[in-house]
Amino acid sequence: MVNIVDGGAKHAPQEMEQFLPGDGKKMYKIQPRKSDAEQALANSDFDPFALRENEHPTTDNETLTHLLKASLGTGILGMPFAFMCSGIVMGIFATIFTAFICTHCSYILVKCGHKLYYRTRRTKMTFAEIAEAAFQKGPKWCRGFAPVAKFSILFGLFLTYFGTCSVYTVIVASNFEQLIAHWTGTAISLRMLICAMLIPMILIAWVPNLKYLAPVSMVANVFMGLGLGITFYYLVQDLPPLPERNYVVWGTLPQFFSITIFAMEAIGVVMPLENNMKTPQSFLGICGVLSQGMSGVTLIYMLLGFLGYLHYGAVTQESITLNLPIEEWPAQAVKLLISLAVYCTFGLQFFVCLEIIWDGIKDKCKKRPTLVNYVLRTVMVTAAVVLAVAVPKIGPFMGLIGAFCFSILGLIFPVVIELIVHWETGFGKYNWILWKNILITACGIGALVFGSLAAIKDIVKAYQDPAPE
Template structure:
């Protein structure tokens, strides 16, 4: 999204709640849908292609989390891990489907070209049943704050991951003893430049290169995994106390809900996002398949000795293993732009009116640079951020990825919830699962933080 897009969002206020209420019967509402097609008003010049949208969506879901899938399988067991990785993948895909579909319908209702995640939640409550309307602003602010907290925190972890990868390879190969904070300082430099990119279209080459790097890393990782005898004598189901860590890891790793609406909104042909095969289905089938393969065989190969990132289990000092670690670091660096884009668009939309329009460009440059430097400072001050980010992910991705889409669809469709209210029942079950994942994931993450602190003492 660019400043251009923001101005379009502002224009959405032209269609007021009173305008909508004057068209409450289904016939008139259907006629309104026929008269206005938001897809026809998308930017055909600056918009992203279908291939570019697919690259962004793949990159949004293929981050550092996939490297932790063998550890997730260790916390689940072979059979339990495989089955529930597929189930969580299906649930995440369904929740994205209902969120995007609801957003597209609200765009038709309100005659708006596109709506972001938070704007969709706001409009659904604003135009929904009367008891829910006072909650519209809260819904928007909650989604915005949750997205910013999650993605800014994850951006800090990205810096730590990149720096750690270079630290381990360079220090070992060159016999150096440089502190991790030196590598974090070097990592900040390219992040300052990548963080200035404000268009998803311009980020497409970075996402494409990142995806290529990840494919190569997967190839190398698979080579090492299958280069030795595989031991299938692993627990089929792990201990009950370990299961919450599995769900916390899988949901946080797989859920790219924050990138979905910006990607869909930027497409020249958003009608190709959903459907069969559709951008979303292709991306999620690829993501779930890769997660399942890496998780299953990574655990089979390394067993209880598997580490938080599968690349850390690769041989030290070997050229191919070092290449995998460095390529993954580069892939995450290229992903930083997309990770950084999402919360900055939200923040800028909230504060841009406070600055003179003539100074918007320099203000954005200074703002983005300041946030990158602050992120680097936090990463350097606390190089072990993973447990804290897992906590943020367990809380917000369970809510953003499953709970909010379920609530949004329920409020929008109310009271027409299908035969025997099956959609209502389905969304209640999804909401309960999201709350359980939140509680269990948070408890497991807090326990991990306490253990880390105890070990350091």
């Protein structure tokens, strides 16, 4: 038992039990920090999942639909090119490995969030709030970094997903430009088509929440599925024998990982999806929503990459749609369907940006929150479209931002959070948590370096060509 002044009690790393002796002087008894099991027992009266309040919660199937749409983006069209960089056999195993790493990082982020719900007695947290709470509840040496961690994640997520929204506008407009030019023989300014996308983008951004956005994601999945189905139809025609393709390619293997990681990564939508679930416990587990969704995504990625490279070999383009015969109507249908799928996905990507800004200002807008929220949505969409008009070749720049941000946000930050959360309780038998996180960090650094180099090359290549009008 020790006598401690009031101001010093809050700085002690141990748990403290306060009581008053007969003289009225405050006394504290120092107790060891509780383990996760002891903390859960102490909080047995607190159930963050039962106490969570969501006006429009999403079901497991709706969450799975959103997850599939977030992971099955336009990046999947680059998988045949990625297989060309790895070889047809190495590509299969490397895709499984990459998917496992990305899924595991999402898993540990949500798992750490669930542990921190009990430690902080909160019912939901964003990615940035999980990082902040982990640092605040972690060892004494890291507590001062909590605000920096939160700001870094918020800034990185907003930069990446706002830029993605702008790029999506360019993708949709570019595909319609090609379709119009093919069917009418008249060239239309790309910037004019981007401007024409403003109203449709605002309308989809006005969908109020993820509950009502679920049918839109379902439609997007249908469009993407049809587009991929037609693409598969082309790929299975007249397949050459396997020995004509490289089985293993070592020289360009880092490029494979950079393409695949950024195609699969969906770390920014994981916590928004979990926060809006009716049964968030179902998100994790061997047969949970996350495992189901990423298993299906991995299978589709492998199949498209395998067939695409097997069919086209050394002439495989960076997007498999560029290999399709443009004069045939099924190939044109692929462009239309993928454009519509990207348009429907805009709302889900935009929701990440909106949540970041809205959480920062909603406490100051209590008089007319709904009006302010919709004005904010309109302004943000307009800004994204204006950026697309100003820089139609923004895609390569977003490749650089994505390489930088997703490597740090999607791979490095989750393992750092897990290490801090387990700092007091240990890293498991033989310190396996520590060693596997060192391996993941090395993968993240490799993706950061090689992905950034590839994006810089794309920027140089893009600006050597004439600028679009």
